[in-house]
Amino acid sequence: MPDQAISIEKLTFNYGRLKVINDISLEIPKGSSFGLLGPNGAGKTTLIRLLTGLLKPSSGSISCSGNPPSPANAKNIGYMPQMPSLYSELTVKQNIDFFARIYGMREKHQRFQRVDEVIKLVELWAKRNISITQLSGGMKQRASLACAIVHQPPLLFLDEPTVGLDPELRAHFWEYFARLTSAGATLIISSHTMDDAAHCEKLAFMREGKIIAMGSPSELKASTGKPDANLEDAFLYFVRLGEVTANV
Amino acid sequence: MYNMLTIAQRTITQLLRDPRTLALILIVPLVISSLIGYSMPSKDLLNSTLPAILAMLVLFFGFLLSGIAFLRERSQGTRERLMASPVSRQDILIGYLLGFLLFTMIQTLILFFFSIWVLKADFTGSLWQIIVFQILIGILAVCLGIFISAFAGNEFQMIQFIPLIIVPQIFVCGLLFPVDQMPIFLQWVSRFLPLTYGVDGLRAMMLQGKSLTNIGKDIGVLGAYAVGLMLLAGISLRRGHGA
Numbered sequence: 225m226p227d228q229a230i231s232i233e234k235l236t237f238n239y240g241r242l243k244v245i246n247d248i249s250l251e252i253p254k255g256s257s258f259g260l261l262g263p264n265g266a267g268k269t270t271l272i273r274l275l276t277g278l279l280k281p282s283s284g285s286i287s288c289s290g291n292p293p294s295p296a297n298a299k300n301i302g303y304m305p306q307m308p309s310l311y312s313e314l315t316v317k318q319n320i321d322f323f324a325r326i327y328g329m330r331e332k333h334q335r336f337q338r339v340d341e342v343i344k345l346v347e348l349w350a351k352r353n354i355s356i357t358q359l360s361g362g363m364k365q366r367a368s369l370a371c372a373i374v375h376q377p378p379l380l381f382l383d384e385p386t387v388g389l390d391p392e393l394r395a396h397f398w399e400y401f402a403r404l405t406s407a408g409a410t411l412i413i414s415s416h417t418m419d420d421a422a423h424c425e426k427l428a429f430m431r432e433g434k435i436i437a438m439g440s441p442s443e444l445k446a447s448t449g450k451p452d453a454n455l456e457d458a459f460l461y462f463v464r465l466g467e468v469t470a471n472v
Numbered sequence: 473m474y475n476m477l478t479i480a481q482r483t484i485t486q487l488l489r490d491p492r493t494l495a496l497i498l499i500v501p502l503v504i505s506s507l508i509g510y511s512m513p514s515k516d517l518l519n520s521t522l523p524a525i526l527a528m529l530v531l532f533f534g535f536l537l538s539g540i541a542f543l544r545e546r547s548q549g550t551r552e553r554l555m556a557s558p559v560s561r562q563d564i565l566i567g568y569l570l571g572f573l574l575f576t577m578i579q580t581l582i583l584f585f586f587s588i589w590v591l592k593a594d595f596t597g598s599l600w601q602i603i604v605f606q607i608l609i610g611i612l613a614v615c616l617g618i619f620i621s622a623f624a625g626n627e628f629q630m631i632q633f634i635p636l637i638i639v640p641q642i643f644v645c646g647l648l649f650p651v652d653q654m655p656i657f658l659q660w661v662s663r664f665l666p667l668t669y670g671v672d673g674l675r676a677m678m679l680q681g682k683s684l685t686n687i688g689k690d691i692g693v694l695g696a697y698a699v700g701l702m703l704l705a706g707i708s709l710r711r712g713h714g715a
Contacts, residue, residue, distance in 0.1 A: 276556040298558040309549030311482065313489040318482075325478045326557050355489065371553075 534613025
């Protein structure tokens with residue numbers, strides 16, 4: 225069994241003439257949380273969609289636990305898209321149950337138990353029989369997360385999972401993500417907020433389809449040479465460094 | 473099979489939980505049938521035009537229902553989520569087909585039985601065989617809706633496909649004017665459009681009392697169209713090409 229949950233080599237994705245992902249190589253060890261941090265349009269969502277197999281690379285290779293992304297391996301991944309992506313007429317419980325079923329949880333008793341468990345986990349128990357249209361934005365995010373984790377995947381892709389959540393709920397999400405990684409799951413999380421990124425064990429700063437820096441949050445901050453630097457300073461430092469290098 | 477049925481069940485549950493849409497699905501065929509029936513100047517005219525009208529309405533309702541519902545799957549992002557899951561393209565397409573077909577069939581049966589029970593339209597031929605043939609038109613309509621939805625970016629565009637895909641078929645299928653009295657090029661166009669065969673088959677059964685075995689060509693063409701459209705819809709759902 226490979227120790228890397230994800231291995232990417234020289235990955236490129238072109239959309240027409242536009243290079244959306246530009247020669248990315250990285251490895252993500254199993255049981256870690258890996259953040260993709262960058263502004264809108266940096267290529268974070270495209271990279272996640274390539275990793276889930278929704279998009280096909282223009283060149284380069286991707287391996288998820290030793291295999292290329294395919295429907296056969298899809299059972300082992302959980303995917304939470306940027307927008308909630310739920311069936312609006314169905315209730316919270318019906319949505320989660322549907323995703324549990326298509327991810328292979330066929331045994332009814334076990335499935336119902338797990339569905340109830342994740343509903344409680346995302347604190348939607350009181351709303352479980354309410355249709356998605358009647359939920360607030362934050363509640364929809366929680367229901368969407370529940371759909372992604374109900375089958376307990378070892379590899380989880382979360383595209384901007386905390387957008388629109390209040391600080392308390394955001395903290396709650398991050399506590400849960402930490403529990404998942406300590407239980408052995410690998411999390412790949414995209415974000416454009418520095419606060420979120422600080423929770424990840426390792427980060428990749430992305431800009432214009434490239435990874436401009438990679439390391440733990442403390443390593444990245446330390447690279448600036450300033451003792452009080454935050455992640456925003458670190459990001460700007462690497463952006464400027466890239467511009468200087470490009471001009472040399 | 474399990475995933476296919478799960479998707480079909482979800483599609484049905486979704487529509488059942490939307491009372492307004494459900495009411496429209498049930499009421500619209502009744503309103504249309506009443507209008508057609510009571511606007512006909514004579515019963516003979518109703519009897520002779522009913523097969524073509526039924527074929528046209530089944531195609532129209534099935535296309536609209538499945539096209540918009542399948543498009544919504546994409547616009548609300550759930551299709552992307554499905555494509556990232558272990559379900560196959562066949563599971564998605566046939567699951568949807570089964571789900572929509574139920575409602576298309578309900579509409580078909582309403583149209584048919586309202587015409588023969590309330591409007592007292594006459595027909596010859598076997599009742600169950602006529603229903604089976606209408607189910608085939610319904611399958612074609614759902615396949616056409618699913619396929620065309622791949623080309624629409626939103627519900628508004630999907631509606632615009634009605635005058636492009638459905639209306640020309642109504643004009644050249646023989647409902648308004650006999651096909652053999654049309655210009656040659658329109659007769660050729662008519663031969664390539666599936667509604668022509670739906671109308672032909674239903675007319676042969678309801679007016680001439682023919683059975684399914686006598687209309688093999690119509691069944692074959694409609695079936696081939698349905699399979700072809702499903703295969704093309706499958707291409708638009710390929711993994712690795714976005715969702």
